[in-house]
Amino acid sequence: MLLDTCATANFATIGLVNKLQLTPSKCCFSVGALDHLTTTVNGMVSITFKSVYNEHKRTLNFLIVPNISDFVPNQLIPRERIRIPKNISVADPKFHVPAPIDMLIGAGVTLSLFSIGTINLSQDKSDLYLQNTRLGWIIAGDLEYSKKSITVETSDCLFTELKAMVEKFWSVEEILTERSNFSQEEIECENHFKHHVTRDDEGRFIVALPFKSTRVVLGESKQNGLKSLNGLLKRFENNSQLKTQYTAVIQEYLDLNHMSLIKSTQNSEGFYLPHHAVIKESSSKTKLRLVFNASAKSTSGTSLNEMLMVGPTIQDDLFSLLIRFRFHAYVILADIEKMYRRFLIREEDRK
Structure with missing residues (x-):
């Protein structure tokens, strides 16, 4: 002592x-x-x-x-x-x-x-x-x-x-480049991506939806989608500016080949995504954006999101991004316009 x-x-x-x-x-x-x-x-x-x-x-x-x-x-x-x-x-x-x-x-x-x-x-x-x-x-x-x-x-x-x-x-203090504490679902989701990601002749990536192994059958969702659409059309009757902006965004989807018309509406198999507008007046580029609701329930009480695995977060956290600003005198910022819409969904998953 x-x-x-x-x-x-x-x-x-x-x-x-x-x-x-x-x-x-x-x-x-x-x-x-x-x-x-x-x-x-x-x-x-x-x-x-x-x-x-x-x-x-x-x-x-x-x-x-x-x-x-x-x-x-x-x-x-x-x-x-x-x-x-x-x-x-x-x-x-x-x-x-x-x-x-x-x-x-x-x-x-x-x-x-x-x-x-x-x-x-x-x-x-x-x-x-x-x-x-x-x-x-x-x-x-x-x-x-x-x-x-x-x-x-x-x-x-x-x-x-x-x-x-x-x-x-x-x-x-070390920022890990490879996580070792992935959950089982995150591991399965990452393996799914590795086995199914491909590229077409133009170099665009084609990905598959990461359905869970215990796949639940989706119920009917077309009626809910139509109900949401009819509500949107009523808003257009009272707001012509909203209709003009919304129509321009939908037309842009078509012009850029980011969506295509389905051949037949008789078969309601698949999932119909309700969508609505989010308006941001302060935006210098796109004041109106479309938001698709994949969490909307089908008649079975299950949504599309609930059927998909959630992958790991692989991008750097906010702290890691901000700390880079201390290393150099000048910073260059860039934006990949419409990044997520540039990925193609494989044909069998598009429904």
Whole structure:
């Protein structure tokens, strides 16, 4: 156990917690160390410790960290050179032997453990003292007295290893190029795309609708589509400008070959997409857009959307896009006009 008159919290190592078979409670604390280094603590545990010389004991909460410090002391100390009175009971009889630190006691508790009694063991310009505590006598100070025979190479105090902290930083900040946590449906949808995507002679992509394996039969949807269309036609009677804009958009679909007239309306098999207008006056290009409602229910209570698998999100998120603006002085923006309408649906799925 290390008594620290500067620390503002108590710490215990994961190794000690496992050895005592304790069950930690979850927490999240940011712990600052030297030179603005920080680490995050995710667990807390309650531990009771007791003096080996008397009945004094304390129960404290400890934050759990991987390591507290390297071995203390960092080298074997010749005990015969320290003149400890024979009637003194040292709290740690093996204080001179390097050993790992399992617990660190913070300043408040440390000061409360101090008792009356100090013995000066300083010699050869050293500052070495015996301090009486409720746990027994402890030794504190430096090793100047023995530098002629002992070379202290390092002085370490660490809450986390720098290497592990840097690796953790990069793993958290890295933008993954390939997701590994796809759902089963996302995996199946991506495989479906890979097996069915083709290109025609002009280079246009042809895709297949990703129907779920447990395909449900769609009910009749033509009547709902006609009902939606009749409501739209009534709006046209009261709003000639809406009719003009709507007609222009439908004509554009025909001119660009983005839709075609079905040969027969006798067979209602398939799905009829209701559509309506969304008007955006602030748009510089298209003030009116058509929105097709694939979530409209058929007579079986099922919609087209409910029959299709949902694929994974493969484009960069908004943060990744925005952060690119910090890399260069100039930014070029471009738009693929009517991008989704440039994809062809394979003929057997068009219905």
